[in-house]
Amino acid sequence: EDKVVQSPLSLVVHEGDTVTLNCSYEVTNFRSLLWYKQEKKAPTFLFMLTSSGIEKKSGRLSSILDKKELFSILNITATQTGDSAIYLCAVIRTTTSGTYKYIFGTGTRLKVLA
Amino acid sequence: ETGVTQSPTHLIKTRGQQVTLRCSSQSGHNTVSWYQQALGQGPQFIFQYYREEENGRGNFPPRFSGLQFPNYSSELNVNALELDDSALYLCASSLEDNYGYTFGSGTRLTVV
Numbered sequence: 001e002d003k004v005v006q007s008p009l010s011l012v013v014h015e016g017d018t019v020t021l022n023c024s025y026e027v028t029n030f031r032s033l034l035w036y037k038q039e040k041k042a043p044t045f046l047f048m049l050t051s052s053g054i055e056k057k058s059g060r061l062s063s064i065l066d067k068k069e070l071f072s073i074l075n076i077t078a079t080q081t082g083d084s085a086i087y088l089c090a091v092i093r094t095t096t097s098g099t100y101k102y103i104f105g106t107g108t109r110l111k112v113l114a
Numbered sequence: 115e116t117g118v119t120q121s122p123t124h125l126i127k128t129r130g131q132q133v134t135l136r137c138s139s140q141s142g143h144n145t146v147s148w149y150q151q152a153l154g155q156g157p158q159f160i161f162q163y164y165r166e167e168e169n170g171r172g173n174f175p176p177r178f179s180g181l182q183f184p185n186y187s188s189e190l191n192v193n194a195l196e197l198d199d200s201a202l203y204l205c206a207s208s209l210e211d212n213y214g215y216t217f218g219s220g221t222r223l224t225v226v
Contacts, residue, residue, distance in 0.1 A: 004156075034215075041202065042118075042217040043157070088156055099170040102147065104156035 002027040004091050006105035014113050017079050021108045023089030024071040031100065033065055033072050036088040038107065043088055046074070079112045086110075117141060118218035120205050126224045127195050135190040135221045139207030146188040147215065148180060149204040157204055163188055192223075200225045 003026045013019055023033065032050045036043035047056045049065035049072055056063050060079075065072045076083055086107040093101050117140030127133050139146050145164045149157035159172035163182035177193040186207070192199060202222050206215035 006156075036217075041219040042204070043206075044217070045215060090156075095170070100162060101170055101172060102149075102159040102162075104149075104158065106154070106156045 002091075002093065002101070002103050004089055004103045004105040006087075006089050006108050008108060009106070010109040010111070012111045012113065013079055015080055017112075018075065018077045019079060019110065021074040021076075021087050021089075021110070022071060023073070023105055025089075025091045025103075026070060027091050027093045027103060029094045030067070031092040031094055034090045034092070035063055035072070035074050036090065038086040038088055039084075046087075076110075079110075081112050081114050084110060084112045117143075118205060118207050118216050120203075120218035120221050122221060123219070124222045124224075126226060129195055129197060129225055131195050132191065132193045133195060133223065135192075135203050135205075135223070137188045137190070137205030137207075137218060139186045139188065139205075140216050143207035143209045143216070144186050145208045146182055146186065147206050147208075148188070148190045149206065150174075150199075151202040151204055151220070153201075160190065195225045197225050199223065 005024050007022045034048050035046040047063045052067040060077045063074045088107045089105040091103050119138045121136045147162035148160040151157040160174050162170035166182045179191045182188045202220045204220045206217045208215045
């Protein structure tokens with residue numbers, strides 16, 4: 001059965017701290033892994049990772065994928081209160097019929113204290 | 115401001131009724147997918163439409179059905195509503211092979 005597991009489930013840090021969020025997966029026919037930030041309703045796209053070992057960066061956020069060990073991490077440096085959100089990891093796999101299936105983890109709830 | 119709009123924002127229905135949720139995709143996007151997000155859970159993939167054809171489906175029963183129109187807007191229909199269908203329903207669109215989906219703000223459905 002396809003599985004995407006995120007850890008920790010929740011995290012409380014202080015402004016300025018660095019956090020690392022984890023996403024491990026077990027899916028067949030992996031295609032891509034995506035990270036999203038969800039604050040109120042609409043998740044906001046952060047990164048899409050397809051190749052192993054290539055770090056993607058956007059400001060204080062960075063992410064990397066390890067397709068051998070089947071996991072990805074999302075790093076946030078110098079955290080700010082505005083980083084408080086649920087961070088979702090999603091994996092896209094192809095099916096035997098050539099269509100796509102998307103599996104989300106349950107998310108990591110990050111709270112950054114001033 | 116997101117380019118994907120969903121309507122209505124909130125909805126209350128009675129068990130056994132049918133509901134239609136609507137989604138206008140971001141301009142230029144031809145791929146739309148729908149998700150169900152229960153409280154405290156990650157979004158669960160319902161299905162995806164590409165150029166008016168369904169090209170991916172999650173583990174949802176046939177009473178969950180959809181449509182994509184020539185202008186790439188989309189509908190999610192749920193028949194014979196059950197209490198467990200109460201959730202936030204998210205629509206997301208993307209352009210061709212760009213999987214960086216843009217999400218709408220969702221429709222909060224409550225079944226009583």
